[in-house]
Amino acid sequence: MQIGPLTLANRLFVAPMAGVTDRPFRQLCKSLGAGYAVSEMVTSRRDLWNTLKTSRRANHEGETTPIAVQIAGTDAAMMAEAAAYNIDRGAQIIDINMGCPAKKVCNKWAGSALMQDEPLALAIVEAVVAAAAPHRVPVTLKMRTGWDAAHRNAVTIARAAESAGVQMLTVHGRTREQGYRGEAEYDTVTAVKAAVRIPVVANGDIATPERARDVFAATGCDAVMVGRAAQGRPWIFREIAHFLDTGEHLAQPLVAEVRRLLLDHLEDHYQLYGEFTGMRSARKHIGWYVHGLPGGDDFRKRMNRIDDCRQQWQAVGDYFDELATHTDRLPPPAAGPGAALEEDAADIRSDACG
Numbered sequence: 001m002q003i004g005p006l007t008l009a010n011r012l013f014v015a016p017m018a019g020v021t022d023r024p025f026r027q028l029c030k031s032l033g034a035g036y037a038v039s040e041m042v043t044s045r046r047d048l049w050n051t052l053k054t055s056r057r058a059n060h061e062g063e064t065t066p067i068a069v070q071i072a073g074t075d076a077a078m079m080a081e082a083a084a085y086n087i088d089r090g091a092q093i094i095d096i097n098m099g100c101p102a103k104k105v106c107n108k109w110a111g112s113a114l115m116q117d118e119p120l121a122l123a124i125v126e127a128v129v130a131a132a133a134p135h136r137v138p139v140t141l142k143m144r145t146g147w148d149a150a151h152r153n154a155v156t157i158a159r160a161a162e163s164a165g166v167q168m169l170t171v172h173g174r175t176r177e178q179g180y181r182g183e184a185e186y187d188t189v190t191a192v193k194a195a196v197r198i199p200v201v202a203n204g205d206i207a208t209p210e211r212a213r214d215v216f217a218a219t220g221c222d223a224v225m226v227g228r229a230a231q232g233r234p235w236i237f238r239e240i241a242h243f244l245d246t247g248e249h250l251a252q253p254l255v256a257e258v259r260r261l262l263l264d265h266l267e268d269h270y271q272l273y274g275e276f277t278g279m280r281s282a283r284k285h286i287g288w289y290v291h292g293l294p295g296g297d298d299f300r301k302r303m304n305r306i307d308d309c310r311q312q313w314q315a316v317g318d319y320f321d322e323l324a325t326h327t328d329r330l331p332p333p334a335a336g337p338g339a340a341l342e343e344d345a346a347d348i349r350s351d352a353c354g
């Protein structure tokens, strides 16, 4: 699969998730079978570019290419500037966020609100494409199906974006009004795919290999994008790849492998954020990894009280050592949509921007 001149390893993508898909997590997913990952959203507000948060997000050291950076905002000139800024820092693909349901982006309705203002959406796309074109950097767009059930205009925006030079579209199968509630639908993805010639990526509630297979078949999409189901299960990409290739399920990962993956993930995490901040922000990842495992809930509660990163790292190692005395492999995930998808949609943090 291609995005403009860039060839991707496969058709399984990690969704951008603010506060989750930082460089260590993206890199881990790529090493476990994801062909492509988009960074967490970077604001188009220049006054925030020097904050620690944004400079961490704009740091791609050691990441497997291609480097894709997502930008968000409501002003065409600022978005063009943000594209140029990130291209200067190594972005090889610029993704425009038109899916964010949260209000805090740029203190205004950005993200999915742009879908309500088609002329502004198009002006932004044109400005970003113009800024990226001299660098031969492709521009992609991520959106929802529309503002609400009565205004599902993804097809209109898709056509306009393609005419303006966008080279790939991702559609999260919910309206902005739905937030993360209800189920994703894929009919709009099918309609978008039929309406354009550029690659189309289906997203929303893809949590099992079977669902990935069915979404490919139903929509004719070029790739599928997995978000919440990869939280704590970054090996889902190789599971999907194996199932699509063979029709069979890969064995559950060995406990010893998950132990090593998670401990390495924590090391990378502490390195990016520093030990104190890293220890705190690692808690959510650890909680996702142990969700549904024997003694996992108790361990998560205990681990959340640890305030030192070395002790946290040690406790995680000890938990998996103990688990390995009972079983070689992780138990299969419980039937259902997966740990993260079971979270009450209202609990998804306010920076869940897409």
Ligand SMILES: Cc1cc2nc3c(=O)[nH]c(=O)nc-3n(C[C@H](O)[C@H](O)[C@H](O)COP(=O)(O)O)c2cc1C
Pocket (backbone or CB within 6 Å): 015, 016, 017, 018, 019, 020, 040, 041, 070, 097, 098, 099, 100, 142, 172, 203, 204, 205, 206, 225, 226, 227, 228, 229, 348, 349, 351, 352, 353, 354
């Ligand atoms: C915690 C969180 C943060 C998110 N942040 C972003 C973001 O920065 N940009 C974006 O386009 N989408 C963002 N999203 C939306 C996801 O990319 C994806 O569209 C959505 O979760 C549906 O896919 P899933 O059902 O596979 O999770 C976020 C979602 C979550 C749960």
